[in-house]
Amino acid sequence: MIFSPDLLSRAKEIRLLLLDVDGVLTDGSLLYSGDGVESKVFNTQDGFGLTLLREIGIETGVITARESVVVARRISELNIKYARQGARDKMAAFAEILQESGFSEKQVAYMGDDWLDLNLLCRVGLAVAPANAVDEVKDVVHFITPHSGGQGAVRNLCDLLVEARGVRELLLARYLH
Numbered sequence: 001m002i003f004s005p006d007l008l009s010r011a012k013e014i015r016l017l018l019l020d021v022d023g024v025l026t027d028g029s030l031l032y033s034g035d036g037v038e039s040k041v042f043n044t045q046d047g048f049g050l051t052l053l054r055e056i057g058i059e060t061g062v063i064t065a066r067e068s069v070v071v072a073r074r075i076s077e078l079n080i081k082y083a084r085q086g087a088r089d090k091m092a093a094f095a096e097i098l099q100e101s102g103f104s105e106k107q108v109a110y111m112g113d114d115w116l117d118l119n120l121l122c123r124v125g126l127a128v129a130p131a132n133a134v135d136e137v138k139d140v141v142h143f144i145t146p147h148s149g150g151q152g153a154v155r156n157l158c159d160l161l162v163e164a165r166g167v168r169e170l171l172l173a174r175y176l177h
Helices: 005-012 044-055 069-077 090-101 115-121 153-165 168-173
Strands: 016-019 059-063 082-084 108-111 126-129
Touching: 005 153, 016 090, 016 153, 044 059, 044 153, 059 090, 082 090, 090 108, 090 115, 108 115, 108 153, 153 168
Parallel strands: 016 059, 016 108, 059 082, 108 126
Antiparallel strands: none
């Protein structure tokens, strides 16, 4: 993927990536079994992208309005450091994470897909929307990924952050031997 110099410059400053879950890490579908057990589908390439970010020193987190055991499991599997589930006030959760992490708003990237994410997207250094985001979100972000949530959108953003750090070839070389 080719990124503009302005986007790469903005992305180079990022030290923390925060993500919404439904519609970003997933395709936004909610699946319930007959006995009420919730299921979600996550993309493995998104997960690997988050692993690559940890390798280059970018921390990760999620802020989601819903609470889910399935999401808690995925957060644990991916070693996501900052997790706020049931965050009806995403700005309050964001403020807590900033306080805890010591990062400034400009050092944070956030990916969201719907109206609940608008305030946060307008505050961060790098605002990103997956291809499936609502138009109001797409209107305020710096980057719209070519893929939809749950289908590689997070990986698209991870690739941007890796490219901005100038370490893509170094990381890739580890897997070519």
